[in-house]
Amino acid sequence: MKRVYVKDVREYLEKAILLKGWIHKIYDVGQISFIQLRDKTGILQLVVEKNLREGLRLEMAIEVEGCVEENPKAAGGLEIKTTRITVVGQGDYEVLPFAINNGVIDAHLETQLNERTISLRSPKVRAPFKVQEEIVEAFRTFLKSQHFSEIHTPKIIASGTEGGSEMFTVNYFDRRAFLAQSPQFYKQMMVGAGFERVFEIGHAYRAELHNTWRHLNEYVSLDVEIGFIDDEGDLMDLEEAFLRSLFPHLKETCGYELQLLGIELPEIKEIPRIPLEEAQRVLLEGYQKKSPQGNLDAEGEGIFSRYIKEKFDSDFVFLTKYPASKRPVYTMPDDGLPGMTKSFDLIYKGLEITTGGQRIHQYTRLRENMLAFDLNPEDFDFYLNTFKYGMPPHGGFAIGLERITMKILDLDNIRQATLLPRDLKRITP
Amino acid sequence: MKRVYVKDVREYLEKAILLKGWIHKIYDVGQISFIQLRDKTGILQLVVEKNLREGLRLEMAIEVEGCVEENPKAAGGLEIKTTRITVVGQGDYEVLPFAINNGVIDAHLETQLNERTISLRSPKVRAPFKVQEEIVEAFRTFLKSQHFSEIHTPKIIASGTEGGSEMFTVNYFDRRAFLAQSPQFYKQMMVGAGFERVFEIGHAYRAELHNTWRHLNEYVSLDVEIGFIDDEGDLMDLEEAFLRSLFPHLKETCGYELQLLGIELPEIKEIPRIPLEEAQRVLLEGYQKKSPQGNLDAEGEGIFSRYIKEKFDSDFVFLTKYPASKRPVYTMPDDGLPGMTKSFDLIYKGLEITTGGQRIHQYTRLRENMLAFDLNPEDFDFYLNTFKYGMPPHGGFAIGLERITMKILDLDNIRQATLLPRDLKRITP
Known part of the structure; x- marks a missing residue:
């Protein structure tokens, strides 16, 4: 049967x-x-x-x-x-760790994570992962329809993309290696290697000493890199088009889960693009909220998101034109705005879920920028040499999978969007 | 325009x-x-x-x-x-590292890997990765059609699945952790967590001291685990059905690349399933080839594959019924054949590309087997406890992505099926 x-x-x-x-x-x-x-x-x-x-x-x-x-x-x-x-x-237990048949589990999140096989049996606890799977599916389907290639790049690397801070070290035979913070260098290299447009769905590692509702030390990064672009506007256009395709896909494939979690997905209209300096000015003048130099802090992101929601009825906002001093060495300067770069963040319901931007594609300019950043270009030969051989204008972005899942579903803690989270204190189960 | x-x-x-x-x-x-x-x-x-x-x-x-x-x-x-x-x-080079417009690159593979951005520009060098991408696509599409969920499990783990040998260590804040050899424990746990049928496409790490044409220290594993099975026959049925769907998919999507590489894909007929002992007997009696206890060696796999090709016109053969002493602690014993297990390997053109089998799903039996393997059950509590709460009969397998790519395309070296290989000597680029 x-x-x-x-x-x-x-x-x-x-x-x-x-x-x-x-x-x-x-x-x-x-x-x-x-x-x-x-x-x-x-x-x-x-x-x-x-x-x-x-x-x-x-x-x-x-x-x-x-x-x-x-x-x-x-x-x-x-x-x-x-x-x-x-x-x-068989049931070989004396007593279940907690009841999973009463809708909401009456146990602390840490207890639920300790007994992950059991807590996930609750349909409400498992539902976010069906939605997460369909986010990945929509990402992949959308990009493949736009001529992107899916790639797999190494997570064991010899040197950091931004100088090696906040990286986990690996004992690699008789050498020290690192776990990649992102596939940044490799996705750029694969654009230059002739794939032109690439994406990767893979783990990224951050040895950050934060233990908060929004940080993980191992997470899944949805990475994109595109060659032959005009400027960072192309990148925001692409991400916006993906997000617009995402919500209808989730409604179609996750009706049961969204209902279970009580989530209604709005239609995504045009996503505002606001220069960082303007956002800082709005916060200061409208909310007496000071921002750190060249960025918003978490509180500022929250306030600004609510301002955007009221003014534009959008849960999303692109912050653009970050200062060069706050962006990585490979970020393309904005020649029309001295000191600024062609980069952006995407803030969704008060949380940064994406960082992106155009990259420097000229060998000499990149090399000089490394020197300006006090980096030794020879340490990055494997990457820098790529730029000698016809590197087209390019850029990309990355979306944190657990973060976007958490925000779509209004979850309180990123661990609810992670099957088996890794944080400052947890490496089991 | x-x-x-x-x-x-x-x-x-x-x-x-x-x-x-x-x-x-x-x-x-x-x-x-x-x-x-x-x-x-x-x-x-x-x-x-x-x-x-x-x-x-x-x-x-x-x-x-x-x-x-x-x-x-x-x-x-x-x-x-x-x-x-x-x-x-721009072209800022004095001379290209090698010519890439003459069909075949006239440089040693190691040189090509050193200059990966350039060597991949050769259509013949890049072609295997289009095929590889479509192998992944076919795997995912096939499994989704069979009610599987795609999962992402941690690669930073606290203890090894098989005791911790041949694992890379990670310095995780003030602790020692490992890089996962496979998602074995986690995929089983996710079956038990109610996903029932799961697959994962992710990196696996082996700190093996081999530096050969068929070994990588970081590779992509296509992992599958299924609950509510009858026996390991269900697993071989599933893998065979996937492979039969794979070749038509590759013909449809990779016509240009297959032609470029001169590959014609045969139709996959029924894949023979031969007990290991019988394979060893054939090798000994037909080819005077002795095998190690409870396995074939690389030479034996090659000879036996050619024998199967001649006798059954099949490039694939399942070897079944491996002895318990040669399989991991979680492998289900074959109660009809004392000392043997419900496990198998899949050999493809002389190379093992899959290991799989039914797992022990009874708490007491698994615990006792750990003791018999000289393992301390308490070290595996996070995994073992799962089996107290109604774990259905289950099993799974894993396919090495680079290995199957290499064999489909008759490549000489697994590094030709890896964008940026990691081996005993190489962690750059």
């Missing part, structure tokens, strides 16, 4: 089917028990007679045969008249 | 178009020059008058305007009557 997923059961009305999953809930009512079966796709009521009920415990993995019947009182309007239950995965 | 890719130029016959790419070759013939323009998708001839030719060098990045005309003598039957050339990426 072919296994049927819960979400498809309605197609088998009055028929005998095979189901597989876990025992989510048990109600005993005299000679009859109502058992909620939970599988990957949903929850369904089994009607079980006493002889089949014996020995069953919550969270056992079971296979079930029975007939699909309508019952307006059951959730989803369907139930299974059960004829056979086989326990295929 | 919208940019047109070389592969699409025929659609614009007699029209003015914009092209972008690199100068692949220059022939000067009196007042006229023939310039080959190379972009991501192919090579096209530009007809250029003397005034536009000046200052151009090989490998400069250019933008070109001109009119598409038929010329039966030009490769592809088309050429561009050029009206404008703009150099957007």
